[in-house]
Amino acid sequence: MKEKNPWHTPATIIITVIGVIAIVALVTVAVLQNRPVLQKYKYGIVLDAGSSHTALYIYEWPAEKDNNTGRVEQKYSCKVKGKGISSYANTPEKAGESLNECMQESVKQVPKERHHETPLYLGATAGMRLLNLENSLASDKVFQAVEKALQGFPFSFQGARILSGQEEGAFGWVTVNYLDDRLKQGLETTGALDLGGASTQISFVSDNYDISESPSNSVTFRLYGNDYNLYTHSFLCYGKDQALLMALAHQTKSGPKTIVDPCFHPGYLEQKQYSVLYDSPCVSARKPQNPTTTFSHTGAGNFTQCQDVVKKVFNFTSCQYSRCSFNDVFQPPLQGTYGAFSAYYFVMDFLNLTDASTPLETVKQKLASYCATPWNQIVQQHPTIKVKYLSEYCFSGTYIVTLLTEGYNFTSESYANINFIKEIKGSDAGWTLGYMLNLTNMIPAEAPDLPPLPHAGYVSVVTITALLLFVLVILSLFCFCPGFKKQPHIV
Numbered sequence: 294m295k296e297k298n299p300w301h302t303p304a305t306i307i308i309t310v311i312g313v314i315a316i317v318a319l320v321t322v323a324v325l326q327n328r329p330v331l332q333k334y335k336y337g338i339v340l341d342a343g344s345s346h347t348a349l350y351i352y353e354w355p356a357e358k359d360n361n362t363g364r365v366e367q368k369y370s371c372k373v374k375g376k377g378i379s380s381y382a383n384t385p386e387k388a389g390e391s392l393n394e395c396m397q398e399s400v401k402q403v404p405k406e407r408h409h410e411t412p413l414y415l416g417a418t419a420g421m422r423l424l425n426l427e428n429s430l431a432s433d434k435v436f437q438a439v440e441k442a443l444q445g446f447p448f449s450f451q452g453a454r455i456l457s458g459q460e461e462g463a464f465g466w467v468t469v470n471y472l473d474d475r476l477k478q479g480l481e482t483t484g485a486l487d488l489g490g491a492s493t494q495i496s497f498v499s500d501n502y503d504i505s506e507s508p509s510n511s512v513t514f515r516l517y518g519n520d521y522n523l524y525t526h527s528f529l530c531y532g533k534d535q536a537l538l539m540a541l542a543h544q545t546k547s548g549p550k551t552i553v554d555p556c557f558h559p560g561y562l563e564q565k566q567y568s569v570l571y572d573s574p575c576v577s578a579r580k581p582q583n584p585t586t587t588f589s590h591t592g593a594g595n596f597t598q599c600q601d602v603v604k605k606v607f608n609f610t611s612c613q614y615s616r617c618s619f620n621d622v623f624q625p626p627l628q629g630t631y632g633a634f635s636a637y638y639f640v641m642d643f644l645n646l647t648d649a650s651t652p653l654e655t656v657k658q659k660l661a662s663y664c665a666t667p668w669n670q671i672v673q674q675h676p677t678i679k680v681k682y683l684s685e686y687c688f689s690g691t692y693i694v695t696l697l698t699e700g701y702n703f704t705s706e707s708y709a710n711i712n713f714i715k716e717i718k719g720s721d722a723g724w725t726l727g728y729m730l731n732l733t734n735m736i737p738a739e740a741p742d743l744p745p746l747p748h749a750g751y752v753s754v755v756t757i758t759a760l761l762l763f764v765l766v767i768l769s770l771f772c773f774c775p776g777f778k779k780q781p782h783i784v
C-alpha cells in the first residue's frame with residue numbers, strides 16, 4: 294500500500310494557505326502603515342546680496358520633518374543679472390528692479406499653495422558694509438528699494454539686512470558641516486574659508502582656542518546636543534576685488550602715468566582711472582596728492598614679485614595677542630580639514646589647482662608659469678571667459694596662496710587639508726543655507742528623538758516574527774495533534 298504523505302492532508306494544506314495569507318497580510322500592513330505619507334515639501338528662499346552680484350537660492354525639505362531629521366536641500370538657484378546691489382547707490386530703484394527676473398522665476402519654482410508660508414530673506418555682505426560705512430543714507434535707500442520690490446511677491450518676506458562678518462563666517466561653517474552630515478552625527482567638524490570680492494572669512498573649531506583672549510572672534514552653538522566653540526573672523530577689504538585695489542594703490546602711491554604690475558600677464562595693457570581705484574573706503578586713505586586722471590596698467594607676469602606686492606596689503610608686524618593671522622587679529626592654531634569656497638573655488642578651478650593632492654610647491658610653480666604666460670596667448674586659449682576675470686586670475690591665484698600661507702599660516706603640510714569646493718551634495722557652499730536653517734530654527738539644540746527602529750528594520754522584524762510564529766504553529770500541530778503524526782507503516 295502506498296504510504297500517504299501526512300503533509301498532503303486537507304488540514305495541512307488549509308493551514309498552510311491561511312498561514313501564508315496571514316504573513317502576506319501582516320507584512321503588507323507593516324510596509325504600508327509605516328511608510329512615510331506622500332512627501333510634501335516646504336520651501337525657503339534666501340537672496341545673497343554679495344559685493345559683486347546677487348544670487349537667489351530656493352531650499353526644499355520634507356514638510357513633516359522640518360524640525361529634526363529632514364535634510365534641507367538646494368532646489369534651485371538664480372544669478373541676478375548685473376552687479377551687486379551696492380553698485381546701485383546712485384539709482385536705488387534699479388537695485389530693486391534687478392531682482393525681479395529671479396523672483397518671478399521663484400514664483401514658478403515654488404508650488405502655489407506654499408507661496409504664502411515660504412520665508413524670503415535677503416542678506417547683504419561686504420559690498421553693503423562698505424557702502425554703509427561710506428554713505429549710510431545711500432545704503433538705507435538701497436535697502437528700501439530692495440524691500441519694496443521683494444514685498445511685491447507672494448512669499449512671506451522676513452526682511453533685508455546686512456550680515457555681520459561673524460554671521461557670514463559662522464553660517465558658512467554651519468552650511469558645510471550640515472551638508473556633510475557632521476553636525477547631526479557629532480563628527481569632527483571642518484573649517485570654512487570663504488573668499489568674496491570685498492571681504493573674506495575664516496571659521497574653524499580649535500581645541501586650543503581660549504575665548505577670553507579674543508571674545509569677539511567667538512561664536513558658540515549648541516546643535517543636535519553638541520556644544521561648538523567656533524573661532525571666526527571676517528576681514529573687510531580682503532575679498533579679492535578690494536585686495537586688488539589695495540595692491541594697485543600700493544603701486545601707484547606716487548601717481549605715476551604707467552605701472553608695470555607683476556600680477557598681470559606680460560603684454561597686458563589697459564588704461565585705468567585713478568578715480569575708480571580710490572573709490573572705496575579700503576583705499577581712500579592712500580590717495581596720492583596729485584593723481585593724473587588715468588594710468589596705463591601694464592603686466593610683467595612675475596609670481597614672486599607679485600607675492601611681494603600682495604604681502605604689502607597685510608600688516609604682519611603688530612600683534613597684541615599670543616598669536617595672530619595679520620592686521621593684529623588673533624587666530625588660534627589651525628586644526629583639521631577646511632572647505633574653501635566661493636572665489637577660492639572659482640579661481641583655483643580655473644587654474645586647475647583644486648585637486649587636494651597637489652602639493653603647495655607645485656601650486657606655486659604652476660602659478661608662476663601661468664602668470665608668465667603672455668596675455669595674447671591667454672586670451673586666445675580662453676575665448677569664452679570674461680576678459681576682466683581672465684586678466685585677474687594671476688593676481689587672484691597669487692592672492693589666495695599668500696592669504697592662506699602668509700596670512701592664515703597654512704604650511705606645505707596643512708595646505709593639503711584644504712578642499713576647494715563649489716557645492717556639497719548638490720547644494721552650494723556659502724552662508725545662505727546656514728542663515729536660513731538658523732532663522733527657521735531648523736537645527737535643534739538637542740538631538741531629536743529618533744524612532745527606535747528605521748523603517749526597513751521595522752519591516753524585517755515583523756516579517757521574521759511572522760515566519761517564526763507560522764513555523765511554531767506548524768511544529769506544534771505536528772507534535773501535539775495525533776492526525777498530523779506519521780501513520781505506522783502497515784505491512
Ligand SMILES: Nc1ncnc2c1ncn2[C@@H]1O[C@H](COP(=O)(O)OP(=O)(O)O)[C@@H](O)[C@H]1O
Pocket residue numbers: 342343344345346377418419420488489490491492493532533534635636639640682
Ligand atoms: N567665474 C568666476 N571667476 C572668478 N571670480 C569669480 C567668478 N564668479 C564669481 N567670482 C568672484 O567671486 C567673488 C564673489 O564675491 P561676492 O560674494 O560678490 O562678494 P562678498 O562676499 O565680498 O560680498 C567676486 O570677487 C567675484 O568676482
Ligand SMILES: [Ca+2]
Pocket residue numbers: 343344418488489490635
Ligand atoms: Ca559672498
